[in-house]
Amino acid sequence: MRTFLLTRIAAVALLIGGIHPAFAQVVPVPAPDTTRKYANPAGVSSPEKAQWYKSKLFRATVIPAALITYGAITAQGNAGINRQNREFVRKQFRPVNSMIDNTVIFLPYLELGAVALAGVESRDDRLNTLLIIAKGEAIMLASVYAVKFLSREIRPDGSNNQSFPSGHTAQAFLAASIVHTEFRDKSQWYGVGAYTIASSVAALRMINDKHWQSDVVAGAGFGILSAHLAYLSHRNRWGRKSIGRGIGLAPAYFGSGASGMTVTWRATR
Numbered sequence: 185m186r187t188f189l190l191t192r193i194a195a196v197a198l199l200i201g202g203i204h205p206a207f208a209q210v211v212p213v214p215a216p217d218t219t220r221k222y223a224n225p226a227g228v229s230s231p232e233k234a235q236w237y238k239s240k241l242f243r244a245t246v247i248p249a250a251l252i253t254y255g256a257i258t259a260q261g262n263a264g265i266n267r268q269n270r271e272f273v274r275k276q277f278r279p280v281n282s283m284i285d286n287t288v289i290f291l292p293y294l295e296l297g298a299v300a301l302a303g304v305e306s307r308d309d310r311l312n313t314l315l316i317i318a319k320g321e322a323i324m325l326a327s328v329y330a331v332k333f334l335s336r337e338i339r340p341d342g343s344n345n346q347s348f349p350s351g352h353t354a355q356a357f358l359a360a361s362i363v364h365t366e367f368r369d370k371s372q373w374y375g376v377g378a379y380t381i382a383s384s385v386a387a388l389r390m391i392n393d394k395h396w397q398s399d400v401v402a403g404a405g406f407g408i409l410s411a412h413l414a415y416l417s418h419r420n421r422w423g424r425k426s427i428g429r430g431i432g433l434a435p436a437y438f439g440s441g442a443s444g445m446t447v448t449w450r451a452t453r
Contacts, residue, residue, distance in 0.1 A: 244416055248409035252349075255402025259337060259348050266396040270340055277391045285388050289352050292359035292378040293317075299367060299374060306366040316414045317362060324358050324410035325351075328403070341393045350395045350403030356382035357407030365415060382407070 258265050296313075300306055306313060328351050337348035360382040364375030386400035395403075 240416060244412035245409060248405040248407075248412065251405030252402050252409070255349060255398040255400075255405065257398075259335065259396070259398040259402070266398055269390070269397040270393070273390050274393070279392045280388065282392050282394070285352055285385065285392065285394075288381060288385050288388065289356045290359065291381045292356065292363050295374065295378055295381070296359070296363045296366065299363075304367060304370055307369065308366065312418070313362075313366060316411075316418055319418065320358050320362060320410045320414035323413055324354050324407060327410065328354050328406050331406075337396075337399070339394055340396055343394075347395055348399050348402060349406055350386065350389050350399040352389055353382070353386045353395070353400045353403030354407040354410070356385035357404045358411050359407075361408045361411035362414075365411065 260266055296306075300310070308316065328349055331349055332346045332351070335348045336345040338345050339347040357379075360375070360378035363378035367374035382404070386395075386404060389395040389400055390397065
């Protein structure tokens with residue numbers, strides 16, 4: 185009996201000795217750090233910051249900024265590349281009626297209205313498109329005429345000192361850029377047609393000896409930039425309502441060299 189008890193006690197001692205090291209190896213878990221528990225309550229990692237060259241602002245301004253910069257650098261009047269291009273144009277072309285310049289600048293808007301009336305759905309409804317046009321026109325006119333006043337560049341024909349940049353070219357490229365933005369998801373050819381018209385305006389201004397090459401290049405930049413800034417700053421959207429789809433616009437000629445735009449509105453439910 186005594187031997188049996190000693191054997192049992194020895195077995196229990198060995199069992200405890202084998203279990204003890206296992207408990208001794210357990211590492212206590214440290215308490216969680218609560219000092220930053222409110223830094224990110226949702227527990228969602230913050231998105232990586234987009235590269236600056238991928239931002240909408242950079243992509244919208246890089247091309248027009250390059251055009252304006254080139255025009256400003258080469259704006260030397262009767263010197264350098266401006267004189268050479270003027271001599272080349274005068275040898276190749278004869279001046280045409282300047283009234284054509286005043287009419288062709290609105291042809292991209294005519295394309296915009298014609299394509300919309302044909303049933304092609306634009307990016308924005310009629311009302312928002314008109315708001316973007318109005319905003320783009322305001323930006324373009326303010327910037328172009330401010331620079332004209334500050335630069336005081338003499339025109340090639342010497343008529344006045346409002347040469348840089350070309351307002352006609354800026355107007356045409358503003359309209360072309362809006363056409364391209366509104367219909368590029370449907371077909372790129374709408375934009376190609378509008379930019380072809382705008383480029384012809386720039387060529388006509390040089391053929392008629394009203395602008396240097398630097399003027400029309402910078403004018404194109406101001407027009408494109410004005411359209412892009414109008415879209416970037418446009419947040420006043422009400423959706424594609426029928427009232428917006430009932431609005432149309434078209435260029436008009438009022439005689440005596442005066443041209444403009446007409447707006448029509450058709451009430452719909």
